[in-house]
Amino acid sequence: MIDRRSLLTALGAATVTLGLPARSLAKPLPSGGTSRARVVVLGAGIAGLVAARELERQGATVTVLEARQRVGGRVWTVRGGDHFTDTEGVTQTVGFSPGLYQNAGAARLPSHHEGVLGLIRELGVPVEPLVNASRSAFLSDEHGTLRLREASYDLRGYLSQLLQEALRKGTFDVELDASTRQALAKFLAVYGDLGADGQFHGSPRAGLASPPGATPRDLQRAVAPRSLDDILAHPALPFILFDDDILMQATMLAPRGGMDAFPKALAAALRRPVVTGARVTAIRREGEGVRIEWRNAAGQPQATIADRAVITLPLPILAGIPSDFAAPTTAAIASARLADSVKVAFESAPFWEADQIYGGLSFVGGETGVIWYPSDRFQAPRQVLLAAYTATPAGAKAFAARPLDQQVALARAAVDKVHPGHGADLANPVVINWGKQPFSLGPWIEWGQDGNDPATLDRLNQGDGPFVFAGSHLSAYSGHWQEGAVLSARRAVSLLVPSLSHVR
Template identity: 50%
Template sequence: MSRRAFLNRIAASGGYGAAYSAMMTMGLLPTAARAGPLALSPQTGRGKSVVILGAGIAGLVAAYEMERAGFRVTVLEARDRLGGRNWTVRNGSRIEMNGEADQTVSFSEGVYMNAGPARIPSHHEGLLGYCRKLGVPLEVEVNSSRSAYIYSETGNGGKPIQMRQGVNDTRGYISELLAKAVNKGALDQDLSVDEKARLVPFLRGYGDLSEDFKFKGTERSGFAKIPGAASQFGERRAPVPFGDLLAHPQLGSTLFEDSLYMQATMFQPVGGMDRIPAGFERAIVSPVIRNAEVTQIRQREGAVKVVWRDRTSGVSQALDADYAVVTVPLVVLAKIDTNFAQPVKAAIAAVPYDYSNKIGFESPRFWEKQQIYGGISFVGGETSLVWYPSADLHSERGMLLACYGSGPRARGFSERPLAEQVAIARGVVGRLHPGHEGDLSKPVVVNWNKVPFSLGPWPSFGGRGGQEGHIDDPNYRLLNEPHGRVYFSGAHLSQMPGWQEGAVFSAHRTIGLIASRVAQTVAVEPPRRAALAAS
């Protein structure tokens, strides 16, 4: 059979999506990422079954798309909720962590904390597309506020610096230095006469320099005296000395919003990030079984057998399927009894997971009286930052995130008693906003390395944390390939392991691989059946 005829049969039986995946597999198309909707025929999976392990975003996307492609779908989720890392806690939520007493959230009505993801970049079109499709209302998430602060006990004499001043004073000083270098001819080997003529006036405007190209402060950094009526003229702040800025441990945080993943516009679901899994739950008609802890995976010729235990009754059950999509975090999967090939088992067991902590408090919105509406103050240390809510602005109370730290420091912090973690986070808020530490109440602590069925926020391939966009580890490559009838999927097997968009991309790729495989089987079966009938 010619390649063209083969692809035509795949397209006829599996639709555009299967043909696309087959062409990708055969190297006939470039491998650029795409976030567009899948276009599988409803007949693609007819007569085929799939069991999906894990009801995080990857598992929910797979279930949603595969049932619409005609597969018989069953989802097994070990938790009593859907969403995986997409987890919003509110009044009455129970926080279960290994080695810790359970916490019961007692926030006021309408107050919530996104324990996992809390923002969606505007270029994450895959996830945003599902929000539109599932009817999940979105609002703008204010990810950066120039009224927030950079703070360190050792920087600027222990006084917070408003983000607008940190950004604009630094820009002014650097512009002055560069203008001096250009005017002294220090860059004559690098700039043409025309380029110099254009660069110098740009620097004057960019840094808000004086006529003699000196930085003497700027109103961009804020007012020392606010302009008012009649002759009440404004007066700009005195600039922070350049040496003090350069010595500040948190100066690099002024670049936070320049990261592509953090640039405006950012979004959040109205009412909490868990509105997204709730939208999937409304749309999925296939069985989604909660409290189903997978204890065994057995692959045999023609099928995958999965044994799971009902966590409420303790009763074990088993089911067979043609294919399995495994979205379970690798650190959890390593503890499940499987008959995977030894190299696959070794790869799963070899991937360490990172550490990440969040601590939230309910509080009167004192920060809004300081003109902080959303955004982040960067404080470094074990707690890393203070993140202000941008939902329900001007309401009476809100959730202040007083810690969101990841990496090695987060590991040590998570080893402290919970009460000590709370006290440290409270103390940082008090130093940043003196007198307001007493406003903080109803603390909630989430150490992701202790959360059952997660045991960490994301993998650390090669020991390098999130590594967005540049993961190329041997274990990563191996686990992105199917193992017989088992397909591994999830944000942890994408180039965006810390983002929900990574889960969408990984699920789409997995669905395409299975659809292509099914279509190829269908494409070659008719002639074989005809030959058998003739014999």
């Protein structure tokens, strides 16, 4: 069965609310232009890049240190020829054909994420629609496989029928006047696509057994309805509500050509280039300011002295760096536990389009979670299919513990279950185990779960002397969304600005 936590994880719902005023922080701070403070930003993910940009607007001189050889953090797009090595020493080389890519991390943008979308608009990053939900995709579990549209619209029909019958019999627990009963009965007939007798006999909304033909006599014929018992027996049935969540809208947005276009544009807009390959080795106080010790890409020791530091590193990474934070801050950082998630992508001819699937997700359960269909190259001869995206606590950790070849085989088998015979069409696999990615060690934090105390958020969001902390993991989004990184970065800068105003 699907428990509430699994459903929330799959829907991408935030697991904690901090009461931060999202709209008030979605817009950049007003330009200051008076401060000449020096600020060092640790991490060139979205939070670090946004913080650097906001600080530059205030007139500060900003140095951004990033351990990876790229910007973006968990916003990471892989393309043919890329190669990467995980914390277990396993190296993969991406074999996708030219023009193909997979967003290994963040991949979609809801329409209400004004901070991210505002920056993308301001930076001139082209965006395109992302089809996040398709009723032609499937629910698949131990009970069988059926189309989302069959589950959705047959269930709607039966529920409408039951309500109609209750109206006729007067068995509602509340009194309805005659005009309300009449209006509700009329709506239910349309809502459930009921027959003239008030019964549900099936609907073309659930799919067509045969489409309209060449003559007026060749009428469309709906698929036969499943029984109510059959539909309700599916443990995965709650996923018909997937795109009802405001975070999982049916139509979303993504930068054209890959999500990494966003952090690349942010980095290009900075006055000073990001220092990549910079591994922080110590975080210290220096008078009223900070001293950051690090090694460059050649392994040579370096040090950066600044008035303040904005720290956006993942907490398990930060916990491993010597520092002189206050004891409560150190304890809060050390206590954080990241969740895990895995993506397995393949290149293939788009066999799913023969099933009328253009974008969206099939929910397959088990260790592999979902199959996510591409939105960027409809009807192209080669596309990238995300054959597994697992993020439930037990499923992701069990899946990630398997050898790479087993992860690939399980993802292929999940596709074969929903699209029989097509597992063999999948080529050039790429596996992203987020818990094994250097400088990340996980995708997000489930506050209030996995032993994580939400009080840690309060401690870190207060800052620690010359250090302030930022990142989506410190927002109400818990690390799940880039919007949280933007909001957290702007909040962190707003805390810094008053203390920097005296620096000339």
